[in-house]
Amino acid sequence: MTAETLTLGKAINTGLRKAMENDPKVLVMGEDVGKLGGVFRITDGLQKDFGEERVIDTPLAESGIVGTAIGLALRGYRPVVEIQFDGFVFPAADQIITQLAKMRMRSLGALELPVVIRIPCGGGIGAVEHHSESPEAYFTHTAGLRVVACSNPADAFTMIQQSIASPDPVVFFEPKRRYWDKADVDVDSSDWTAFDAARVVRPGDHATVLAYGPSVKTCLEAAAAAAEDGRSLEVIDLRSLNPLDMDAVAASVDRTGRCVVVHEAPVFNGYGAELAARVTERCFYRLEAPVLRVGGFSTPYPPSRLEDHYLPDLDRILDAVDRTFAW
């Protein structure tokens, strides 16, 4: 084992580098990904080592980036696209939803679209509008896409490589406020958890907390605080949102009887609604209380001076946990 202490951002960078070393067809493309290394420096140094043909500074046009990535994939390449910020993905939504997601099915399986769309997501960095959004539900709603969200450096390192290796298009969410979190990462291991498997990141018995991306850390903090009050929360990092590892979720809720879902996206019609519905279907007779959701309010993302109120924090998670016990 070669353990290196890496930030989450550096872990993605290292994973990208490994994928590019292993397969000459892997390309990186996006706005400012070359000399600058991306606005978050996730592609730092890659153009210097792999050249401008493989690390492509594109014109400032998101639909163009994804549309040409599709064409490159049709020619046998594996493009990894960087969308600079979550709120900038919408000009590319047509190419992702209408073209990328459906091309395999439209061709009866003849075409393969191994395109990865990396999206720094979520709030908490004091940014201006359109820089703090959580658009995952738009993409989990689209058949043909895989949607994953990493929450920690080790997963970021492996999951970016698994996404690139995937024959299906992958929307890869990166929790931008966790880019600087550090952890030991085994950069030589190829013994990876299955790409679409959820992981119990803290075992517990009294209630199940479901989270992904930036919320996982918040939920772990909430679980530590709850433990002081004698409540044992099981925290599950879903990791893959589509497909969803429903067996892992159901196994936990069947045991605990209570479930709280946490995400930064607005609760109304958010990903948590799907989780609540599925948990209710699978675990109905085991549930001691309705599945509760904690998330962003159903408003546009607020100015950053208000974001601490908008984002689910430890107290709002514990409040929801309290409510499931008070039912």
Added chain:
Amino acid sequence: MTIDSVRGAPATAATAEPEPVQLLTPEGERVEHPDYPLELTADDIRALYRDLVITRRIDLEAVALTRQGELGLWASLLGQEAAQIGSGRALTDHDMVFPTYREHGVAWCRDVNPLNLLGLFRGVNHGGWDPAEHGFHLYTVVIGSQTLHATGYAMGIQRDGVLGSPSAGAAIAYFGDGATSQGDVNEAFVFASVFNAPIVFFCQNNQWAISEPLEKQSRIPLYKRAQGYGFPGVRVDGNDVFACLAVTRKAMEAARTGQGPMLIEAYTYRMGAHTTTDDPTRYRMKAEEESWKLKDPIERVKAYLTRGDLADAAFFDGVEDEAKAIAADLRKGCLAMPDPEPLSMFEHVYADRHPLMTEEQEQFAAYLASFEEEVAS
């Protein structure tokens, strides 16, 4: 000149007619163009004529099948045969076509079975051919999206390092006049230009985007747009199969040798409706259609062949008979096309196992089976 406060200056510039490249007049007379010399044998010309006639016949049969309820919809290419056959026959096996949903003539040139085109409009599949096998991508319904795919594909050709070699290909993106207003088309122009990608943008300006005439899309002739992006643009007589062949051949060869993109505006006319659900009598004048009938792409080749004694009545009759036979086969194949199995809709959504696809497929199979049990009991 009075300027309308809403519509601005009269939009005559877009429809004004700079001289397009022409090698065969509507009367069937061969003319030369200094930039586009073209040598064709009598066999070549007869082959082009055969392509044109068969393509029109396939199209007519598909329209008829739609009228009879066998297809849900059909986008007729009537009037645009020369633009499609001329450009389609300029391609090599190494080239890759990115069509809209109206490129039946190009599909013919790429050996795509016309029955497969019908499958899409019948609702049997979304395009049942292998794009790699034919060098012909799936039909794209959303206007202009494919121009970006073509540009990316061309960037891939560039990265393969084959440009300038005998095995070099280039991409060609087909789109219409309406598509030139789309963001994706303009982004494709930008990407193609700055990366100097080996791509030809082939715009069939058929004058109408459903009911909207060209002046709703552009204040200048479309080929002139290319200049603003930094690559050459040319207008060609889109009803002249010789000119379309010569211009596309030259543009593709330039792309294959690394000289970058080019925009070809094939100036033509959609003689029929936009699709079989459209009614052009609501928005255009009969006189306009009549004037374009005089520029028919097939008649001028026939006149040229006849005038030069390059073909006799037996040849023309033979082509007609062949086209009829192909249409009859097409009709037979269409009527015999089975509906797909209901459970097949869950297939090919993902390459790998996907639990939701499996779960819903199993549930739906059980649901369908429950009816069979009811019948049995």
